[in-house]
Every structure is written in structure tokens, then in C-alpha cells.
Amino acid sequence: MSERVLVIIPAYNEAETIQEVVESIYALEGEYDVLVVNDGSSDETGTVVKGLDRAHLIELPYNLGIGSTMQTGFKYALRSGYGFAVQCDGDGQHPVDAIPALVERVQKGDADLVIGSRYVADTSYQPSFSRRVGKSLLSRLVDALIGGGITDTTSGFRCMNRKVLAVFAERYPEDYPEPESLVLLHRWGLRVVEIPVEMRPRQGGRSSISPRHAAYYMVKVALAIFVDMFRKFTQTTGDHS
Amino acid sequence: MIDGAAMPMGISPSHRIAFAVLGLVTVAIILELVRRDRLKERYALLWMGIAAGALVVGVFPEIIVKLSLLLRFQMITAMFVFSFLLTMAIILAFSVVISRLCEQNRKLTQEVALLAHTVKKLESSQ
Numbered sequence: 001m002s003e004r005v006l007v008i009i010p011a012y013n014e015a016e017t018i019q020e021v022v023e024s025i026y027a028l029e030g031e032y033d034v035l036v037v038n039d040g041s042s043d044e045t046g047t048v049v050k051g052l053d054r055a056h057l058i059e060l061p062y063n064l065g066i067g068s069t070m071q072t073g074f075k076y077a078l079r080s081g082y083g084f085a086v087q088c089d090g091d092g093q094h095p096v097d098a099i100p101a102l103v104e105r106v107q108k109g110d111a112d113l114v115i116g117s118r119y120v121a122d123t124s125y126q127p128s129f130s131r132r133v134g135k136s137l138l139s140r141l142v143d144a145l146i147g148g149g150i151t152d153t154t155s156g157f158r159c160m161n162r163k164v165l166a167v168f169a170e171r172y173p174e175d176y177p178e179p180e181s182l183v184l185l186h187r188w189g190l191r192v193v194e195i196p197v198e199m200r201p202r203q204g205g206r207s208s209i210s211p212r213h214a215a216y217y218m219v220k221v222a223l224a225i226f227v228d229m230f231r232k233f234t235q236t237t238g239d240h241s
Numbered sequence: 242m243i244d245g246a247a248m249p250m251g252i253s254p255s256h257r258i259a260f261a262v263l264g265l266v267t268v269a270i271i272l273e274l275v276r277r278d279r280l281k282e283r284y285a286l287l288w289m290g291i292a293a294g295a296l297v298v299g300v301f302p303e304i305i306v307k308l309s310l311l312l313r314f315q316m317i318t319a320m321f322v323f324s325f326l327l328t329m330a331i332i333l334a335f336s337v338v339i340s341r342l343c344e345q346n347r348k349l350t351q352e353v354a355l356l357a358h359t360v361k362k363l364e365s366s367q
Binding site for chain 1: 347350351353354355357358
């Protein structure tokens, strides 16, 4: 199996920060390919990435939303034969220097997906109140469903192997995908672990979640997870390129 | 008990003819839309079924009367309830159709983006 690692960055109007994020990934020790999936940005995100030397760029013709954007990246990673994929935001919040630790944990082979978690001891991350309430309720629900051990179910800073890529390429929730995706993996019998990472405040742009959205987010994800419990999953090969 | 439902009051032969004509016109409009490729056969069948239902009920309003007796509704209430349920069923069917289209659209968009990337790579390697 290929040991190549692809870092997938979903980008929606991240022109201010994307270059720094991509370059800091290339500055890491070890070989990482970078794919930016531009989700129909209205700013210069696409142009900025085109100007970067080695970065792969996939441009969605219009704004599809975070879930479908990530799934495009998963499909690309799977079809291009990458052994591992890392999911990392383009706004500079995710600590790029923690990527090797995430990858190493998956490569060890006792986990299929590793979450870079904000809540595991020793991180000073302080999210807003509404976000904290919504996320903790949701996290508890998801954590209970998948048998415990995960505190940060909404983190979008994760590393996964090809088994996970195959599942996600086939089925990935459309918006606020992370918690539901963990339940999906659990249903497939794949193993999820988390390790602590230190999150940084975003370097630019704006958060996609407002307090009003937080309520919708809770209900929508809870419903999706509830329905998933009654859904039959059929085995697919995943690789169909 | 309410006995207003007992008799098909106020349904005259001219009413029946009017309902029958309405049903037939609906069928004609649907067929014309299909002929002009403005309506898919799949959805045309749904509307044909509804038009046929309206036609049957229009010509034989006794059906509604019997139903309203059975349910102990007033006739007007029964008609309202049935048309409401029917409308909701159609809207639900359309939501299902829209959801399927969304899913197909999402897959298509992803494939287009992936293919565009492959094409660019091939072009630059030539």
C-alpha cells in the first residue's frame, strides 16, 4: 500500500491565509502533497493557489458546501492512490506542525482515523459560549453512540487511511459533516482515536458558524445521526476508478 | 350526530358535467405538456391519476358522501381533508424528487471538478 500522504484543504474565501497554510505544510519534514479544493470562492483563493508551485487545485464550479467539498478531496485521494489523507482548514486555525503526529498515529495501524482534538488536556482553546453548549451536547450524543472515548467530535483536523477514504468517498454528510461521519465509521467497524492539539485563533476570514446556525446545526446533525441508526449499510469496494 | 352528510345535497347534473369537463381538460393539458416535452411521463402519470380521481369523484359524488358518513365528517370537511392530504402527498413526492436531483447534481459537480483537474494535468504534461 502506498505511504503517500495527501493534505486536503477545503477552501471557501481563504485568499488571505491559504498561501501561508500551504507553504507551512511544505515546510514540514517529510513528504506531503497538498490539495486545495476551492468551493466556489468569490475571492482570489483559486488564483492564489494557482500561483503556488506544487499545490494541486480542484475548483468546484459553484459553492457546494463543506461536506461535498471534502468528499471531492477524498475521492481524489482514493483515486490517485494515496495511502493516507489529512483534512486541514485553510484559515490557519489548525496547527500544521501537528500533522506529522496525526499521520504517524494512523500509520501505526491501530487507528483508521485520528482526530486532532481541542479538548483533550493541555490545550488553551476557548470557543464561544453558544458554540461550546451546542458542541458539548452533540459531542456527548456522538460519543455515546460510538462507544465513548472521543471528546472533540466536531474537529475538522483529522488524518485517515484508505479504509476511511473508501467509506467517505461513498457517503459523506453535506453540512457540518464531522460528528455524523464518526458515527458512520463506527457503523463500519473502523477505529477512531483522538490526540490533543493546540488550536490557534483563525488568521483571517470569517467563521462559517454563527450562533443562529448553531441551533440548526444541533438539530440537523442529531436528526441525521438518528436516521443513520436505522440505515442499512452495504459493503462497497470503494475503489471504482 | 351531524346529519348534513346524509344527502348529496346541491349536486345537480350540471355540477357533474362541470366536474367531468374539468377533469377532461386537466387530462388534455397534461397530454399536451407531455407532447411538447415540457412534462416527463413519470410525473404526467401522477397528475393523470389525480385528474382521473377528480373526474370519478366529480361524476359520482356519492363516493364522498359515503366516505363522510363512514368517517362521521360533514361532506365539506371530508372533501377538504381529502384534498389537503392529496396535496401534501404530492408535495412530499416532489421533495423526494428534488432530493434525488440534489444528490445527482452533487455527484456530477464533483466529477466535473475532478475531470477538469485531470484534463489540466494532462495538458500541462504534453
